[in-house]
Amino acid sequence: ELSIEEVKNEVAARFRLPGEVTLLQPYGNGHINDTFCLTCALGEGKTKRYILQRMNDDIFNSPKELMENVVNVTSFLRKKIIAAGGDPDRETLNVVPAADGGNYLEYKGDFFRMYIFIEGATCFEQVKQPEDFYNSAVSFGNFQKLLADYPADTLHETIVNFHNTVSRFRDFKKAVEEDVCERAENVREEIQFVLDREPDTHVICDALIQKKIPLRVTHNDTKLNNIMIDNETGKGICVIDLDTVMPGSALYDYGDSIRFGANTGAEDEKNLALISLDLELFDIYTKGYLEGCGGSLTKEEIELLPMGAKLMTFECGMRFLADYLKGDVYFKIHKPEHNLDRCRTQFRLVADMESKWEQMNAIVRKYSK
Ligand code: ADP
Ligand code: MG
Ligand code: MG
Structure with a gap:
């Protein structure tokens, strides 16, 4: 030390x-x-x-x-x-x-x-009011807008296949087959939940490969506390914490924000009745993100926003389940079956999104006109 x-x-x-x-x-x-x-x-x-x-x-x-x-x-x-005409010492990090x-x-x-x-700016640790979540959406959208013409393919992929849902699915199947802790038997239902959604895992990956949606600079850690909020105006002025900046899809950043920010319950809540997608927060984030992006997202990307939210949630749940099967080797756990609890909240949220699919799409359409 x-x-x-x-x-x-x-x-x-x-x-x-x-x-x-x-x-x-x-x-x-x-x-x-x-x-x-x-x-x-x-x-x-x-x-x-x-x-x-x-x-x-x-x-x-x-x-x-x-x-x-x-x-x-x-x-x-x-x-x-x-x-x-902005202030370059305050509106971006400077090395x-x-x-x-x-x-x-x-x-x-x-x-x-x-x-x-x-x-003259502060970082807030938690969303205390919907306005905070909205502010973060505008900031991350604006970050995407400013970088819309950045050649994303020239960035290093510092964590390989970070949001490659297809390769995450492959890792998951391997964990099930190897079943090193003999835990698969207890979680047949959760495993089946993943297998049933195999076709979804291809949606964003294929769209990127087929160039239906552009490769973009992604932040990959879109938490509220990675934004500096101006003390005078209360608005986000700078996105910080660029360690995980990589080539990817805008749907990753948007989707992950919805996953952790628009869930009515905690990530490891045991009472699954408390887990759902808060449509008001979904609405607010979508509004802020699209405003921040200011027309820089393509029609295809906008149409895929609900899928981004669902897939990021699904992928995260699948990773928790894979880690549970491997014996909790990646995510830090604070109690037995912690990864299983986390996996269940994510899958509950996925299921809830599926039941609210029409509403999610209607909200996206409302702000994309
Ligand atoms: P971590 O990856 O550990 O979250 P961050 O880069 O987010 O690291 O920095 C941790 C905290 O330090 C931030 O939440 C913020 O409060 C503060 N911070 C980081 N960079 C700056 C900066 N350029 N100016 C002011 N505060 C900063
Ligand atoms: Mg940080
Ligand atoms: Mg960080």
Whole structure:
């Protein structure tokens, strides 16, 4: 473990900063990286703040590729924001180079990177009111709009097949066949639920392969706490946490947001009667997302939005079930059968979406005119 003094004197000091680091403290509520905020003295009593992060090396094993994605996407955004007369230090992340010119640096086996601190904005941890969910939809939609002409195929696929539902289905079948913990017998119904929906697993993958929908820059972690909300206006100004930026489909980001944000119950709720799709939240997110996208989604993508929501939920449930069958090796569990509980909520939500399919499509149509 590095001491805070070491991070300040040995790590922060190796970045291209305009002055001496006077203060460095742990910062924020991120669960993936270790985040610090540091203050730099500019002279004449002026200061400037920065974010320093020790990147999580369990989840991301190629800091070089990851940081190339981040630098390429943020420099693209920076140019657009400048052209539109915005504030490029607040409306996108900005990577601060290391003294040796690199995008990140290695210190005693850990990898660090630095960003300009976005001042005058706050990150909210939870959706407290529908307005928050709406704000996040607009921000992620706007992020998609700004990147609509980015050549997504030039980004590194830092987690291979992340939302390839077809290959996730293959992994799932393998887990059932191997049945290493002899758990398959207890979950016949859940396994059948997956098998019955095999044709669905192809819908987005095939549309991408056949170029019916475009490959796009996807964020892949579209939580409310990855948006900075302006303290004055209450509006989202910047999408942060770009570690999982990859080539993919807009339907992945939209769908995953609905999966975790429009569920009436918790992801591991045992009482399945509490699980359903909240159509009001579905409506609000869809409205915000399409507004944010501002016409950048194609007709085919818009038509597939309900399928995006269903497939992301289905895929997630299938991964929980596969992990349960493998003996809980991927997702952290906090009690026995935790992965099974999670799988059941996701499948309940899928079933509920299927029963509300007409309403979901009507909502999408309402906002796509
Ligand atoms: P994690 O992957 O661990 O969630 P994040 O990149 O989301 O890491 O950062 C964790 C927290 O640090 C954010 O939720 C936010 O509060 C804060 N943060 C990150 N980047 C900045 C920034 N450029 N300016 C201000 N705060 C930031
Ligand atoms: Mg985050
Ligand atoms: Mg993250």
